Amino acid sequence: MSKGTDKTDSYWLGIAGDLSAEFAKKAADVDRMGELPKENLIALSESGLDLAILPKEWGGGGISYRTYGKIVFAIARGCPATACIWLMHTGAAEGLVMLSSPERSRYYLEELKRGKRFASALSEPASGNLFLSPVQEAIPLPDGDWKLEGAKRFVSGSEWADYFIVNIGIEGKTTFFGVERDDSVVIHDIWDSLGMRGTRSQLIGFNGTRLKKENRCGEALRARQGLIALGLPWLSLGIAQSAYDAMRAHAEKKMLPSTGLPLGHAQWVQVEVAQAYVKLKAAKLLAEDLLRLADEHSEETNRAGLEAKLMANQVAKEIADLGIRVGGGLAYTKALPFERHLRDAQAGGLMAYSSELCQIHIGQSELRVGK
Numbered sequence: 380m381s382k383g384t385d386k387t388d389s390y391w392l393g394i395a396g397d398l399s400a401e402f403a404k405k406a407a408d409v410d411r412m413g414e415l416p417k418e419n420l421i422a423l424s425e426s427g428l429d430l431a432i433l434p435k436e437w438g439g440g441g442i443s444y445r446t447y448g449k450i451v452f453a454i455a456r457g458c459p460a461t462a463c464i465w466l467m468h469t470g471a472a473e474g475l476v477m478l479s480s481p482e483r484s485r486y487y488l489e490e491l492k493r494g495k496r497f498a499s500a501l502s503e504p505a506s507g508n509l510f511l512s513p514v515q516e517a518i519p520l521p522d523g524d525w526k527l528e529g530a531k532r533f534v535s536g537s538e539w540a541d542y543f544i545v546n547i548g549i550e551g552k553t554t555f556f557g558v559e560r561d562d563s564v565v566i567h568d569i570w571d572s573l574g575m576r577g578t579r580s581q582l583i584g585f586n587g588t589r590l591k592k593e594n595r596c597g598e599a600l601r602a603r604q605g606l607i608a609l610g611l612p613w614l615s616l617g618i619a620q621s622a623y624d625a626m627r628a629h630a631e632k633k634m635l636p637s638t639g640l641p642l643g644h645a646q647w648v649q650v651e652v653a654q655a656y657v658k659l660k661a662a663k664l665l666a667e668d669l670l671r672l673a674d675e676h677s678e679e680t681n682r683a684g685l686e687a688k689l690m691a692n693q694v695a696k697e698i699a700d701l702g703i704r705v706g707g708g709l710a711y712t713k714a715l716p717f718e719r720h721l722r723d724a725q726a727g728g729l730m731a732y733s734s735e736l737c738q739i740h741i742g743q744s745e746l747r748v749g750k
């Protein structure tokens with residue numbers, strides 16, 4: 380992604396910040412109703428942000444990865460479900476525009492401009508974490524196309540998607556395709572989830588779905604990082620920031636009758652807030668370093684992505700937990716936002732690569748064992 384000018388980058392950050400403030404007003408309703416935040420997603424598309432993520436030479440706004448991460452952070456701070464769907468939508472759209480044939484690429488770009496929705500259908504029911512090595516194999520058809528008989532699970536925003544990027548094995552090799560929604564694509568409503576309820580990350584059955592040869596993606600043309608891996612740490616950090624802000628405001632406001640002072644005057648709260656502040660800052664620095672490496676097309680980006688995601692996932696869970704403790708009994712109810720933060724914060728560590736997988740890769744690399 381070519382680096383945009385500072386003006387351009389700050390313009391897009393301003394847009395994301397303004398939208399985030401609006402999204403925050405409806406985040407509790409999105410969670411309570413478990414409905415797709417369609418209005419938010421339309422607002423993002425109409426603001427031009429969907430297109431801004433593409434390099435200029437591909438018809439986009441050419442924002443840097445650094446700015447992309449901060450945009451995901453801003454949106455997640457307001458409404459994590461919106462940020463998650465947007466992350467998967469932009470990641471899928473970018474993949475299809477950049478990896479398809481020139482003709483199909485132009486087509487997807489035009490569809491993106493028209494506000495069409497894209498979704499990432501990558502995780503398999505058998506093992507979502509190994510989504511880059513699918514066990515499902517494409518079935519060859521006599522006319523040179525293939526068909527997909529199988530399923531993908533936890534596809535965020537799938538009910539509203541017009542196009543999917545799917546991956547499948549062809550003679551054992553992972554291959555990506557663009558799939559246009561048709562009657563063979565059946566959505567199964569499984570998303571009665573703990574948190575991130577507005578993502579409606581459903582199970583999709585592909586019942587003999589045709590994988591057209593012209594929709595087969597090529598290999599990555601150059602060293603580019605996937606937007607999803609770069610954005611996932613920022614999704615958790617947005618939740619962490621939102622939980623931190625709410626917790627700090629509560630500690631400043633809530634009066635303790637026993638002391639006649641706000642809760643923030645209690646020493647244990649000061650100690651915990653200091654820990655949370657420093658950990659959040661450290662996690663952001665790690666995630667910023669990831670984006671710097673991505674903008675430099677560094678070979679260290681993949682490893683840095685595991686580190687940044689692990690840290691961000693953990694910090695989000697810790698700060699959300701602190702919010703519950705600082706909020707007390709009311710925080711255990713929907714009267715305060717802390718229980719929502721706690722539920723939403725669990726998702727990051729489950730999403731691929733899970734915190735356990737990140738630790739395995741980093742630990743093996745550090746100890747020079749395994750692969």
Ligand SMILES: Cc1cc2nc3c(=O)[nH]c(=O)nc-3n(C[C@H](O)[C@H](O)[C@H](O)COP(=O)(O)OP(=O)(O)OC[C@H]3O[C@@H](n4cnc5c(N)ncnc54)[C@H](O)[C@@H]3O)c2cc1C
Binds near residue numbers: 505575731
């Ligand atoms: C909110 C949300 C939104 C999502 N959106 C999308 C989306 O839009 N598109 C999409 O494709 N996917 C999406 N996913 C799926 C996600 O990215 C993961 O693929 C999925 O959550 C992994 O789930 P699983 O149950 O298949 O995990 P599994 O891979 O089965 O893992 C289960 C457990 O086993 C552990 N484990 C797995 N492999 C190993 C190993 N080799 N060694 C040791 N331990 C291991 C894991 O750490 C975990 O503890 C979403 C998930 C969530 C929660």
